[in-house]
Amino acid sequence: MMLNEIVSTAVKKFGVGREQLLPVLQYVVSQEKWLSEDALLGVARAFDMSAAEVYGVASFYSFLDTKPRGDYVIRVCRTVSCDMAGKEAIMEALEKTLHISVGETTADRKFTLLETNCMGWCAEGPAMLVNDYVYTGLTPEKVVDILQGYMAGA
């Protein structure tokens, strides 16, 4: 779908009341993985709001990305319990397998590696998110398996 189609679909689905801004932005992220300048400008125009205000909202939320993201966004929990359960080793395994460091996206635009705050899986840490799916009780070996699954599956 073209970008302006995505925006107009979202607007049609949710409406242009101010309270619908978040659902619309979330919808665009679900389709595009991130909010480009053009996407935000399109939304601003549809809502009759200033670009600055829409950008302000988007930049406030971690899950409304304003930078390009890969198809699979990996978010490793960085909160204390996961950290103590061995988050460092998980991160190392991810970085080695993907050849990128935190905050970066692979050259083929497939994976983006990020950190996130607590997801509530403290009892089964370390935990990570791949897009919307949670993986818990991770070990470096398990992480490599998961990644290979995504690499092969796509």
Added chain:
Amino acid sequence: MTREKKLKVTIDSRELEVRPNTTILQAARESDVYIPSLCTLEHLPSYGACRLCIVEVDGLRGYPTSCTTPIEEGMVIRTDTTELRSLRQEILKLLLSEHPASCLFCEEHDECKEFQGTIRKVGVTTGCRYCPNDARCELQEITEKVGLTETSYPVYYRGFSVEKYDPFYDRDYNLCILCGRCVRVCNSVRLNGTLSFKQRGKLTTIGPAFDRTHLEAGCEFCGACVSVCPTGALSAKVSKWYGKPDTQVTTTCVYCPVGCRLELQVKNNEVIDVLPNYDSPIDRGLICVKGRFAIPEYVLSPERLGTPSRLTPVGYEVISWDQAIDEAAKRLRGTKPEDKLVMVSPQLSNEDLFVAQQFTREVLGSDAVISSMMIDLGDDLVPFLELVTSSSTFDTIEDARGVLAVGFDSTYGYSPVGIRIKKAGREGALLVTLGACDSNLDMLSETAFQMEPPQWAEFLGSLVDYLARGGKGKVKIRKEWTSDIERISRIFSDSSTNILVIGQEAIFSSGRREIFEKARTLRDKLGWKIIVAHPYTNLLGMLAMGAFPGAKPGEFLKNGDAVTVDLPVIDLAKRKKVVYLIGEGRFDTIPDCDYLIYQNGLPPVASRQPDLILPASLFTESSGTTTNGEGRVLKIEKATEPFMDAKPDWWIFNRIAEKLNKGKLKYKDVAAVQAAIKKQVKGFYGGRKPVEFARINAERATKWLRGAPKQEGQSSGAGNNPSYRGIPLARVVAGMKAIDEWVNTSLLSDKEAQ
């Protein structure tokens, strides 16, 4: 007006009667009870960000912020208890934990200003100077009032780099306390929407979308954000580091015909800064970039003419005023009236214009007092004047249900008009724009029509025809416009008040004659109001004062009959003996001459060198009045002494007349000129109501101008090039130049994109 029933409340054990529909904070302030606050400001919506205005209210849980709590009958409020005091101190400490605080808490604090001592052990005298707003800082005031003398938290310096790349003001978000005043003023007062909060937590800053520069983001550089900032985070480039001004002088801006009220900040006999006045009925404090930022750099320009001088074969020679007056008198004596031409700027005061015409008529015996405005308009002058003299007041926009703006953009000028239009649009009025490219009104407009200027007249014509027939009968309309015109006409004809705003691009477009005619039809046949957003500041004063060929003082004012403008034919191709320019820097318009007298504040940009230069004082340096586009006579106040040896225009005319021993020009001061005006132009200084002009007979427009320089298509003349006394502001004001370059490059890239 119905009388509001007062509410009885108790504040700090005082029983008070307060207005209903206010907040506790407003009610307290109106009853002279002090509650500290950093984020509230009159004219801005309440926000509750700083939490300093907390109070105790019987029956309400916790400590509500008084700026967001509506006042109610019978409330018992305490604003100053031990508990509140310690809470406020704690809140302020937290606020200051991200704000450099050495100007607030320092052992040397009391002696710092005087002795400039430092905390170092060596005998240097520097003091800490990292905040441009020292002594003008609300945070300093509040800290003192809240009684905070030390902080127990470490100060976290956020380490943002200072943003200095935009014109007119710098931004240091390390000093920002995120009170949101700038965001609110930009969005809800200026309706501009450049600023917003970005990011979250300790990374929060304020700025435009996508980390663009303010120029790219469509900032108007109105400086409203700078004037409401309670800290030194936002500071004007020119006035920062100056500290507290000595005095404030209220005057009227002469850069355009809106006539905004300005508060000139004066220090050491220099205008260092200019602030808006939100209580001014004409502009409501909505001044534009020119009034806000382009005055100090102009009046203090290093290029200012300070002494009379005359051209000799080896360059300019500085002479005394006596010599200069002798020289001017010698040249003007004995020449025939038709060999002389006087050109005055429409940006002079009423008084200067009155004396200028009296000088031309009585002393020089000529009627040829013209201005480059007349040449800009050429043979379309009379229809233009007819519209301008019947222009509606700006506040009619507030009641408008339909607004049509043609070639109008208020980004860098006419903001009180532009913002009123935006407001009307936001409140449900139909707003239609017609322009060649994007206008700043488009975001709120119902329909934005984009087409080349030559087509505007035709579009307007179709709309007018359609409206005039009330949708009945056949009207020839271009196919691609039919449905649009039908749709907007329906809304326009249902609306009670419609306004047509004619912008500068329309005034300088090739089809302007027809646009003026259509506007007249709209006004006379369909009851529309017209506002002409032209750049000629005191044009109405020029007409009222008779600084216009063929019209004596007062002839244009209303006293029954319509007037017919009989312009004498002026031939610019014919060589003159003497040309006398007063506040005119547009050398492209003047005829050849033997001797050129140039009376202005800044030197001209031209290949032609004036033979005699007379330094004139500017509007911040002499008093008088100006007439705005609505016909209101507004005061200009003298704020500083004239630059070096510069003199007011009327004084110079006076002296030359004295030397020539002609005419009745014996004015001691501006008051004497005003007395003379009162005698000749009845009711001119009548008061608050606009001066009314006689209807000008527009049908009999003669061809009066010969040998005019070729104007290149549209957007010629002063149209897109704001200037004061003939000198483009972009030439002397760095920020205006930056804006100019930006506008030109973005216009260019727009054209390429097409």
